[in-house]
Amino acid sequence: MKHLDQEEESGVYQRAVLKNASPYHYMKVRLVLEDETSRLSAVELKQFILTGLKTLHGEVGAAINFDLLKYDEDTLTALLRVYSSGLVKLWSSLTLLGSYQNQDCAFRVHQVSPFLLALTGNSRDLQLD
Secondary structure, eight states, X not given: OOOOOHHHHHHHOOOOOOSOOOSEEEXXXXXXXXXXXOOOOHHHHHHHHHHHHHHHHHHHHHTOOEXXXXXXXXXXXXXXXXXXXXXXXXXXXXXXXXXXXXXEEEEEEEXXXXXXXXXXXXXXXXXXX
């Protein structure tokens, strides 16, 4: 049995571990309002999220760049894109937002993924025949 010396072995086997190759994370969220008939426009929703970021994380938090990719005004469901480095700050500010125009509210985070395609389906809603 032939043994490889250390130089040959290190050249043959190479292990690379990436924490996250994607620069973005995508979040599917829903705003639940106390008054279920209330509606927000996309601009109002983005401004509300920015206010939450600024309240919790100050000016630095308000500078986090995120995009509102898709928004359904009827269900108050939004698809957000944020740089992976800002995910925790955005998520924490959404979690702590509890009031919108003097009514109780809460953000429900339905899905989070570094891949947009992963948010197209939800295994919890899957019905097998």
